[in-house]
Amino acid sequence: MEPDLTDEATYERVRGEQWSRLSRRGMLRATAGVGLGAAFAGTGSARAAVPVRGLAPGGPIVKPLPPELFITHGTNAETRWEALKGTGQHTPVDRFFVRNHTATPLIDARTWRLKLWGGGLRGAPxxxxxxxFSYEDLLGLRAETVTASIECTGNGRSFYTSQQGQQVSGTPWKLGAVGVARWRGVPLSTVLARAGLTRxxxxxxxxxxxxxxxxKGENLxxxxRPLPVAKALKDVLLAYEMNGEPLAPDHGHPVRLVVPSWVGIASIKWLGDIxxxxxxxxxPWNTRxxxxxxxxxxAEGSSPLTRMNVKSAFELPWDAQLTGGRTHVLTGRSWSGNGRIRRVEVSVDGGATWRHARTIGPPRSRGWVRWEFPWRPKTPGSYELLARAVDETGxxxxxxxxxxxxxxxxxxxVRHPVRIS
Structure with a gap:
């Protein structure tokens, strides 16, 4: 019988067995450059500019962006929610959203180094x-696996304008700037301790x-982005694997931070130094x-943003066309940076009435809960479907x-439009 890899303890055991059959150096050869043949220089000071020897060919993103899976926004790619239907708890890498400030760099794991320095370390290097720390150094340390969401802080931004009539700046995401993955790597606390973290x-x-x-013409x-030591020591991961495979270039190869429950900008990709x-x-990423x-x-703004809030989304195309005279099982997902989702409600009449959706599987503290709701529309026409959730904090x-x-x-x-024919 196949092991249940949706269970984290089982997954950790199976992955440990697999990795024990591979030498760390063999894994390095298998993952170096992810077959892309490009590299950053691995020497020089942390202060020095990094010579970029490779960027995504033909655009800011490496992986294919088929229009049935993604909506592209310049350097970014938003997952279409209908593409997640039936995919389970973890977002497939080929459907995981991409948030790039500039362009995906191509980095050779063999020459990559993580550099730590500063007055908070012993000896103040x-x-x-x-x-x-080299890539191989990290592979040699005790690994952990966590399932966690990463979500752009601006996810849902377009609805400020389309639903509330308010002008905002930034990438006009709907709700597709979020994904949940199984991340494997080394706790940041482990590396900080080895580097000589002090009180x-x-x-x-x-x-x-x-x-x-x-x-706006200014080089930033x-x-x-700063990260408090208390959070760094709590649950932050130096991840080198995503859904059972080495990180893909667009998602931070060779090593990225995963900062559970916090705004996506905290989970720095292509980590170089700390x-x-x-x-x-x-x-600028915690002031401007x-x-x-x-x-x-x-005038100076609120405190820097940390935890993400509660959201819900239908696994349906925007302006979906559905056939009348039959029952449709509406599916979707709800999630929160505060922890587990406790209940989900759906309205098929624009918010006039609400009914409970049936959740699928146990609620997860760092992922999302999947749900379904049967609907048999009585008459043709235009409808607005609404979903809302409440998390364990209320x-x-x-x-x-x-x-x-x-x-x-x-x-x-979010008011999701559909049309019944």
Whole structure:
């Protein structure tokens, strides 16, 4: 009988057996460059500019983006919700959304190094003399596997305009800037301990190896965002595997952060170096971006955003065409950065009445719950389908989302149009 790989303990045991049959050096040869033959230089200081020797050919994203699976937004690709129907708990890699500030870099795992430095480490190593870990070093450390969602902070942004008539800036995502995967890697706490973490440490500043980001003509450098030491030590993973395979280039090869329950920007892809500081740290990604700005917020914005909120989505095309005179089993998913979803309700009459949806499988604290709802429409015409959820903290989905100019954290009930013929 095949083992149940949806169970994390079983998956951990099976993967451990598989990896024990492979030498770490053999795995390196199998995954180096993911067959792409491009590399970053693996030497030089953490402060030095990283010479990009390879970027995605023909565009900012490596993997194919067939229109039946994705909606493209410049450097980003949004998953179509209908493409997730029947896919189970974990989002297939070929359907996982892509959020790029610039372009996917192609990195050779054999020359890659993770560099740690700063006043929060023993001896306060400087960026020219960091503590270094190779890919093979990480493969040799005790691994953990977690199922967790990663979601762009702006997921649902377009609904501020289409549902609430409010202008916002940023990528006009519907609800497809989220995915759930089984991530395997080394706890960040393990690497910090080996690097000599001290009690003086306050903040970390993980930085990616993607090209420098230019905003309105200003070069903001490589993507980086401070992470409190308390969160780093709690549940953050240095992931090198996604759904049982080495990370694909678009999803952070060779190593990325996975910061469960937090805004997606915290899960830095293509991780290159981490400053470990004995003081608070700042970057444009926690000062200029990823705060709430607008008439109801301070001029400097809210505190930097951390946890994601509650959302629900139907596994249906937008403006879906359905046949009348029969029962349709509507399916969808709900999730929250606060933890498990406790209940899901669906309305097929624009919100006039609500009924409970049937959930499929146990609720998960870091993933989503799948659900279904039978519907037999009585008459042809246009309908709006609504779904809303409540998580274990009691947080739910309001009718409208509080406004902010950058369009973050849209958590209101989304009105999904369908037509019955």
């Amino acid at each position: 400087d960026p020219d003399h960091p503590i270094e 003086r440490a306050v903040d970390l500043l993980p930085r990616g190896l993607d090209p420098e980001y230019v905003d 450098g490589r993507v980086r 400053e470990v500081a004995d003081r608070p740290l700042f970057s 971006f990823y705060r709430l700005f607008g008439p109801d917020h301070p 947080a739910g989905q309001p009718a409208t989302a509080p406004y902010n100019t950058l369009g973050y954290l849209f958590g209101a009930v």
